[in-house]
Amino acid sequence: MNAHEAIERIYREEYGRVVASLVRRFGDIDIAEEAAGEALLVAMERWPEDGVPPNPGGWLTTTAGRRAIDRIRRESHRDAKHQAALMIEDDTPHEPTGIVEDDRLRLIFTCCHPALAPEVRVALTLRLLGGLTVAEIAQAFLVPETTMAQRITRAKKKIKDANIPYRVPAPEDLTARLGGVLAVVYLVFNEGYLASSSGAPIREELTAEAIRLGRILRTLLPDEPEVAGLLALMLLTEARRRTRVAGGELIPLHEQDRGGWDRELIAEGHALVRECLARNRPGQYQLLAAVNAVHTDAPAAGDTDWSQIAALYGQLYAIAPTPIVALNRAVAVAELDGPEVALAEVDRLQLTTYHAWHATRADLLRRLGRSAEARAAYDAAISATENEAERAYLSRRRGSLAP
The missing domain is CATH 1.25.40.10 (Tetratricopeptide repeat domain)
Incomplete structure (x- = not known):
């Protein structure tokens, strides 16, 4: 991996955090995206010579913040704009984060606003938080890239025109937005588990981030069975990751070395599935987790209970x-x-x-x-x-x- 490829990898790992921080600070998607992109260009110029900083995420966030301020100043010569830019530079604390403290998860909840169509909420959030390209998001939705680009552009325009605030919903409103949030987390995980673009076949930074967000959601909403189901699904899928690629080739489930599966993750996932069964409020993520529990419970591929899997997919x-x-x-x-x-x-x-x-x-x-x-x-x-x-x-x- 050359220096530029390494920088791009770090950038993709940090992209969501940088954008989340800028949106919370400036309240504008376009400014956040443009400034984050400019920060990458600066990194491409400096890091090969100066070396990667000890805290690359902090460096990118600081550099992007300065670029955002520069853009605000460029856009208008009015005193009010200059004053606003100066105010943005002060070090006073941000407003309280409320019930959701994680910046990235807060922005996911914020973007899943009921004024936007469900598929648009998911697509927009994947672009901002997951760092996925428009092409990758389009593939996840099985639509042309141009169609997805138009959807995302319209969503950002609607947010701006309707003055939709970047504010975390009240605790009693979290459940109403939960479906969109879970969809985003799962699609980010899927893109990491089997990358749709060229390059590394598995993007571990995305699967790790999706699981991290799933654990936060589990702590935040412990009584929501679909949250437990999604976390179980991701853990049971992640448990097989080390055996999925060998010699540059994808290894299908029935050919994988089951001795290489992560038994700790499987045990944790199975425990969550049992908890979901006890609640008896089935949902799509719980059923998908149950399918994966059947697969990971079989000692060998020939022992798989296919009748149970077919029944679970029928319920789904x-x-x-x-x-x-x-x-x-x-x-x-x-x-x-x-x-x-x-x-x-x-x-x-x-x-x-x-x-x-x-x-x-x-x-x-x-x-x-x-x-x-x-x-x-x-x-x-x-x-x-x-x-x-x-x-x-x-x-x-x-x-x-x-x-």
């Missing part, structure tokens, strides 16, 4: 009838009723922009001995992902097909 589809859920259920159906039955279900979904749909079709066609069709499906899956480890796995599977 009843409350969240998305094509992604249907696709995952079809994988379980293939183990129970055979690849032909599952392929019929998969083909009905027509998720033509989603790499996992093509990869699932390819595997089912391979199992049916339809090599030419499987080869075409593998090609489509390879074209639909930029994750190099996943592309390597798919290419190997394609190469193993009978002529």
Whole structure:
């Protein structure tokens, strides 16, 4: 990794904290984003010669804050603007943080404002807090990049035009925004678990940050079962991370060395799943956590209780009838009723922009001995992902097909 790549990695790790701090300080998304970007450029110039500072996050926040003040001064020559900029420079304490003390989590709650459409809240917060690119967010939502860019731009304009304050909701209002907050945390985790862009196949800084936020939410809202469910889901998924990539190639679940799974995380995740079952208020994250509990409970891939997994996905589809859920259920159906039955279900979904749909079709066609069709499906899956480890796995599977 060269110096610039290292700086970019540090920047992506710190981006959310820098933006959160600037938004709380200046109350303007555009200023925060532009100043954070300018701070990166300064780091690119100075750090290769001066070395990375002991506290790179603090350095970036300070530099970005100065750039933000410069922009405020440039935008107007009026005395009031100059005075405002001078006031911003003082060292008086910020207003009380209220019930949510973590800067990044506070901004997530703030951006999940009910005046914005749910998918827009999530997309905007992923951009600001997760440091995800518009392309990465678009892929998570299965929409074109231009469409997602327009959504984010409109959301920022609506916040500005409607004077929506950057304020943490009152304790009694937290639950109303919780769904959007959980969606953001989960999507940040997913992007870290299987990065959609080129580069490292797994972005550990994102999975670690999502789990950190999940633990804070758990402390903040201990009686919300979906919070416990999301934390359990992330822990059980993270427990398998060390075995997911080998030799630059993605290792699917059934091929992973289960002896390399993190048993402490699995035990913690299973305990949370049992707590959710006792509450008996099922939600999507609890059901997904239960699926992962079944997988991590099996000593070997052949011991997996696929009937239970299919039933859990059936329950999940009843409350969240998305094509992604249907696709995952079809994988379980293939183990129970055979690849032909599952392929019929998969083909009905027509998720033509989603790499996992093509990869699932390819595997089912391979199992049916339809090599030419499987080869075409593998090609489509390879074209639909930029994750190099996943592309390597798919290419190997394609190469193993009978002529």
